[in-house]
Amino acid sequence: MNYAENSDIAESDNTFDAALSKSTQGHSYIHWTPIEVIKTAVDWLGTGSANRILDIGAGVGKFCIIGSMNSRAHFTGVEIRENLVEEAIRLKSELNLSNVEFIHSDIKSIDFSNFTSFYFYNPFCELMALSGAIDDQIQFNEEKYSYYQDFVVDQLKRTPKGTKLVTYCSPDLDVSVDFDLKDMYFEGLLQLWVKR
Numbered sequence: 001m002n003y004a005e006n007s008d009i010a011e012s013d014n015t016f017d018a019a020l021s022k023s024t025q026g027h028s029y030i031h032w033t034p035i036e037v038i039k040t041a042v043d044w045l046g047t048g049s050a051n052r053i054l055d056i057g058a059g060v061g062k063f064c065i066i067g068s069m070n071s072r073a074h075f076t077g078v079e080i081r082e083n084l085v086e087e088a089i090r091l092k093s094e095l096n097l098s099n100v101e102f103i104h105s106d107i108k109s110i111d112f113s114n115f116t117s118f119y120f121y122n123p124f125c126e127l128m129a130l131s132g133a134i135d136d137q138i139q140f141n142e143e144k145y146s147y148y149q150d151f152v153v154d155q156l157k158r159t160p161k162g163t164k165l166v167t168y169c170s171p172d173l174d175v176s177v178d179f180d181l182k183d184m185y186f187e188g189l190l191q192l193w194v195k196r
């Protein structure tokens with residue numbers, strides 16, 4: 001179901017890419033979630049207005065924007081790169097969306113207790129990547145990678161029973177001590193975890 005007037009952008013990855021500035025378009029294939037994946041993730045996370053979904057590392061806001069056009073949930077995207085947040089805010093405004101917001105911040109400053117569900121698309125992968133980075137703002141740093149992964153696991157540990165987490169291409173995030181794996185799709189790359 002689509003709640004927004006401007007539906008083309010919510011149906012095609014190419015149309016979404018075309019709305020981006022040239023400098024961020026080039027990263028779509030590797031760094032922004034495909035629309036088909038977003039729709040499944042949003043259905044799993046909950047589409048009702050009571051759901052407050054946090055995208056951990058929101059990039060240009062693709063997950064939150066497409067998600068907000070396909071549900072009544074409220075989406076918050078937190079992103080460390082200011083230029084990407086500006087792009088996300090511009091798109092939100094052009095599409096006249098009210099159930100989405102973007103915060104320019106390091107995820108380590110965010111209080112997870114404000115949210116009911118979480119989306120995690122390998123946000124810290126550039127700390128471990130030798131190629132394919134978005135730009136040179138994030139440098140290879142194994143220690144920082146472990147710190148951020150542990151930070152997210154620890155925050156998720158404190159969430160209440162029933163909290164939903166969807167991970168995409170994120171095999172290193174080990175939440176199995178506190179969460180049950182409830183569903184998988186896209187050859188296991190997309191996973192739904194629910195806090196026990």
Ligand SMILES: C[S@@+](CC[C@H](N)C(=O)[O-])C[C@H]1O[C@@H](n2cnc3c(N)ncnc32)[C@H](O)[C@@H]1O
Pocket residue numbers: 030031032033055056057058059060061062063078079080081084105106107108121122123124148
């Ligand atoms: C793989 S992209 C995913 C983007 C978006 N969630 C999507 O699915 O389309 C990960 C994003 O996380 C951001 N990121 C990396 N470290 C971060 C941090 N410490 N705090 C907030 N965002 C971060 C990166 O800048 C990048 O834009």
